[in-house]
Amino acid sequence: MTYRNLRRSALLGSALTFCAMGATAETLRWASTTDPQTMDPHAVNSAPVLSFLNNIYEGLVRRGQDMSIEPSLATSWEPLSDENGWRFTLRQDVTFQDGAAFTAEDVMFSYQRASDEAADVRSWFAPVSEVRVVDDYTIDFVTTAPNPLFPDSIANFMILDKDWAESNDAALPARDAENYATMNVNGTGPFTLSSRDPGVRTTLVPHEAWWDDASHNVTEAVFTPIGNAATGLAALLSGEIDFIQPIPLQDVSQVEGRDGFKVLEGEETRVIMFGFGHEHEALLYSSDVTDTNPFTDPLVRRAAAHAIDIASINRVLFRGKIEAANQLVPAGISGYSETNQNRPAYDPDLAKELLAEAGYPDGFSFGLKCTNDRYINDEALCRAAASMFAAVGLNAELTTGPVRDYWTQLREDDFDMYLLGWSPGTFDMEHPIRFLLHSQDDEKKLGSWNFGNYSNARVDELLPQIQQEIDPTARQSMIDEAVAITQEDVAYIPLYTQPLIWAAKDNIDLTQRADNFFMLRWVTVN
Amino acid sequence: MLAIKDLCIKFPSRFGDFTAIEDVDMTIKPGEIHGLVGESGAGKSTVGAAVIGLLAAPGYIAKGDLSLGDTDLRKLTPAQAHALRGDRISMIFQDPQTSLNPLMTIEDQLIETIQAHADVSDTEARARAVDLLEEIGIKNAAQRIKSYPHQFSGGMRQRVVIALAICTDPELIIADEPTTALDVAVQSQVLDLIRRLAKDRQIAFMLITHDIGGIAQIADRVTVMRQGRVMETGETRQVLGAPTHPYTRALLDAVPPLDRRIARFRVPDESSSATATATKGNQAETWLLAGEKHAPMGLSLDQITVQFQGARSALWRKPEVFRALDEVSLDVRPGTILGLVGESGSGKSTLAKTITGLIAPTSGTMTLGDETLPGGKARNRHHPSRQLIQMVFQDPYSSLNSRHKIGAILAEPLWFYGFVQDQKERQELAAAMLALVGMQPDAIDKYPHQFSGGQRQRIAVARALLARPRFLICDEPTSALDVSIQAEILNLLKDLQSKFGLSILFISHNLAVVRQMADDVVVLRNGIIEESGASEELFERPTVDYTKTLLSQTPVLPAQWQSAT
Amino acid sequence: MIAFLKRHEGLWLFVHAPAAIIAAIVALLIMLGAIFAPWIALVNPYDLSSFSLFDGLLPPIWEEGANTKYLLGTDDQGRDMISSILYGARLSLVIGISALSIAAVLGVGLGLAAGYYGGRFDAIVMRIADVQLALPAILTALLIDGIARGLLPAAVQQDLRVAVLTLAIALSLWVNFARTARASTFVQMKKEYVLAAIMMGQRPTRVMFVHILPNILGPLLVIMTVDLASAILLEATLSFLGIGLPADSPSLGTLIRIGMQFLLSGEWWILWIPTLFLVALVVSINILGDFLRDVFNPRLR
């Protein structure tokens, strides 16, 4: 430990000297709420880690500014002819940040590493049955079934150097202890780590031998996690940082109103929704209806949907920054159902009528579970929604809590209604159908986030077909059918697409991508 | 040299100014010891504080002249007054335990004081300090000067205090009760020292004290004060020997003589209050006498030893054992008073606590009447002795629960021992008992703080009696009281004892008081009995040196100044 | 009148201490407002149907765009600020006072017993106090929160948040009471009235509670006021850190936490009005505490 500390100290010391000398205009200081917990691209499957490491490591494919898939370490890919799967042709003359050459062996190694039991990202490779190195620059991923979306699904599968990992005892991701790859990097990406002080400061410098043309002019990038939103914004306004992601909605006008600052607004792909306990036999938190579960009745669910005044929520809570959602993905995501764009209108009278029709003319009380630190304004949203529900007779007993034990509670079916935000990892409608709409099936790992266990035989039937259908039109019509069914059922109440609001100094040019990833390679400091 | 003329001091309070000192005149010549006597509240200390310019915060001098030699003390700026303090006037406080800064060595405090008033080097100041300590009677001064105050005993500490007061050669020293906190032996040494200093160095002393015996021994002149006014002033011999003012007369009468036993003290206004309530007191008297088996009960101690575990000072050394009582045997005969005499630390209070069961004896047996008295925890809460033995404590201010009404305090034993079931009856009896001890019965509705020390001590006696005790322990019952009050309380105790035939263990450090009260006397010193015997016999013909020294050192009024009773 | 005041010295001092009078009036007003909140408040923040998001973010009456219905404006939920504050103060005071009561009973009980029995019992109590002191209040709150989470079914947890928070605050305050009670008891134990009671053979509980307790109430009362202020602040701090009360049962602390989101956004009233109320309340209590301290320690006057 002492040895390690000494080395780190030396490293930090030199980094600080460097800071002092190289403090030119091209230094970018940016902040976000959460520190990436590890530098290992396979150890943890979480947005802060993947977002940050996308600047250091690269995958076979990558996403462009519009989220489209484009070649990265693979220059091209096509389906295998004689079996299910894909063949990737790799880019030549790519070197890792330590100078080693990139070959198919590294991809093979990274696949083994990322699909190992110790890796948190192994679910990406669930469809993969075999990986074969064809030659130094060709590699085949064989899948158990036809998988048209496979290349899209591995945009965050990052490649690291086999020799580097093995010689540093980091052949597997660290699970309950650290290893070399937790604190050190060796990727092929545009930036490399120059110093890291977890939770405090992480500094990146450009990788001079990067294969792609650098369109950025950053010579040094310093990342600071700032958990407290007010502190973060204050740091931006006082000029200590150049860019922050995200900022609270209510502060947008303040930033915009100041000289020298700008706000970047966009939409995340995350749809915020309410879910129901579809299969619960009785309400858990009700004070008046204890023997049955009204939410099993689609009429009641529809009534709840009509009770929500999304326009007021938008105006007051979100300052007009949100887009109402009508299905589980926002428009623009592949597979979005153009034919099902209507959402239940705000109509409290209709809601009351529907409730009366369902046999609850005076409404009933139930429990609503929400997070208070997961989504933008999540707690305020739930309180507003509870107030709106109450106006039609649905008296919500609101429980809000930190996300740290929220999922556990949901897994234990401890809710009547709950809040959920879902971002399709593959940027395709299939993703929410698989996770949120298909009946729970532990064996096949389907419906694993369908906490209320919404179950519809037709939807269950459609999912495998959607997954395997290569023809886009046929695929879309199946998706449309599934969306229509679930909309009719009011399986969820989709509310809105979560906005994405970044703030920066005026002299920073950057690109805001819909997955909330911040790519240093698109930054220009003027 | 010091001249006080028409001094009037007022303390502003929210209900108008309170006049503490009125028209006081006094002069003190160099080398003269001027005694300022009076009971508490007489304003003695206020005069002293005014002279040295340290009058407590809101108080101010309303009128009058204060001058020291040619200096008009009232015209000094605060800075000048401060420079004068120590340089020309100094002061000695009552308690040597608290008068010295515990965090500084004696040397530092002496040098600091010397250098505050004289431009001398450290070495010189130190030399002067050492000489002074030697002169004052501290042996091995060069070495002991490095010590901290806590490393000196009480008497030695008072010497250091005196050294500090005179190290700057002041003209006047105000000594505010300089001997009150000290044991008899040390008292006389300190008084001797003061007398010597006055004579040798021609320092004028203002000796503030309530101890008339001490004044009589060393003061050249005396001023008697009462309630802020001078009653009488003049040569000591004249004022104390042939007092002209009735107050002085009464004060002198209340001083218990050491050389003889008197039946009763003459207390001027006692009779009036006593008779007014006497009829009411009869009820309490009847009740007390009606108690079953009210025959007196004796107490004997046989070879009682009490040891305390000292603090552990080192890990490998066993903590030292401190022997507070060493094989003490004594006998309180039924219906008599045994006087227990001793200086502080002699084990008197330990003995009382052992008898009452607060402390367990290490060995030895106690017998109350015919029954063995278990000690410490062995005596359970319901043991009969809890009722049969009662105690009157030293400090009347802390012996009554200040948050309880007198009625509640007095009714408690009646309720607790189950004597009287009815609440109303209890209050009535309590009121009657108050009458018996010479108090107004309506006191039961008041709180202790509404009474003076002497009245509280009467209440404490009433409480003890309401337990229907057979044996009474009086632990220094009058040492916190003024002499005239002391006389009243002693009279009361005598009356009650003869009326109810109580057996009393009377503990006191005051030999004169014990002589007035006790049938038998035991002299205790460091936990060992030095001498014991019938009271008059022992006082007339003490056999042990220690007793003799004690007797000789106790300051008394010369016999010829005392009035015959 | 004068005679009456003369007898009741504390009252006399009070009448002549303007700061104490103002503080008492402010504290009294806030407390009355809190007590009668259900009758005087415009909306009930607990009743979700009594307000509407539609009225959200209205400024106080003197600002442009205000609605005269809401004198001090509304928050982002459309709740009337005054109502929220009244209910918030109510909750803060309930938590503060109950935490204080628990702490006082526990602390005074243990402190009295420690001072009375001394020796080993005293040593044990003081070691426990040490452990408690080594765990700052925030950590204690987390621990209690953790236990509650582990032991209680999820259904009742929400309802017990207030109780849990109260207990956590109580646990971090009892040491103060215990130490003071113990020290004061030590002093009283040397007093002769206590010896007299013990010698009589009275039960230890009677000696402790009937005889000693009334005599040590003075310093305890001072601690009580000062700690009431700390309890309210502690609740605010815990709520700020997000381990206090949920937003739908707003105490003053929670209101400030919510308001903190609007620090830079221009809706200043959502943060600063509750803060002002909290500070006014705490300052008043502290002034009264100071005043009591002076009454019980005349020498500091």
Added chain:
Amino acid sequence: MVYFILKRLIQSVFVMLAVAFLAFSLFRFVGDPITQMTGVETSVADQERLREDLGLNDPFILQFGRFTGDMLQGDFGFSYRTRQPVAEMIATRIPATIELGVVALLISLLVGVPAGVFTALRPRGIATQAILMTTLVGVSIPTFVIGIMLIFIFGVQLGWLPTFGRGGTVQIGNWESSLFTIEGWRALLLPAITLGVYQLTLTMRLVRAEMMEVMRSDYIRFAMARGVPMRKLHYKHALANTMVPVITIIGLQFGGVIAFSIVTESVFQWPGMGLLFLESIRFVDIPVMGVYLVVIAFFFVLVNLIVDLLYVAIDPRLRVKDVS
């Protein structure tokens, strides 16, 4: 002396053990670390396997035994979240918290003690009343509000001082210090003031009360009567005697400083232990939380020991045996 210190040490060990037990046992109830360690798509079976690997399914006592046993061997375990050794994580954060705490304490002493003396010597002055009133308001504003106000005024509006972080730090051995650069001090100022305000008030009031008490004591009156110069009287005699109780309270307060540094660190994004602890709570990082508690208890115990030693240094009555 040796016995005294030894006795204190044994008591300290008891406190440490109790805290370790509490820390560990109670945090076992806080949330489920597995959900934090794994991503959205990790299967339930994988989670269960991980739980088994980490020994989270073992009996409670076994887990506690492992926890203390490892700790005694200097092995503080690994963070669930970052997979770093906890010892190292805490060690890198300790300097920030200590420097913040010590500077805050220094501010509170450097301002609080003179202010206490001043107000004690002029109990009726207008300045005294003003100071007392100000400080009363000072203790009545929650720490986090003070911090945010300072950020708002000095960081955002005036732009004089940094609003977060430690500024320039210098590495001295294992200690990362911000005390050696101007930037470091600038960054330290606001958080230290925020943290110091509350302690300052307490210190000031305590010094005032003790000083007034001491000024009434016999030895001060005697020193007055001897004409000891006022300056010496106030600062050498009175203040020194005030220090014994003041040091006790300051020692006790150090725990409070560390505790409230959680709040301050959160507001100022100060990379100390408190911030780490808050992050750990958020991510249910039990090893870090447990070790943090133990470290805090250790500080408390250490400070108390130092206070005991200071007593001995200040008060000769505890130092030398009675010779008379």
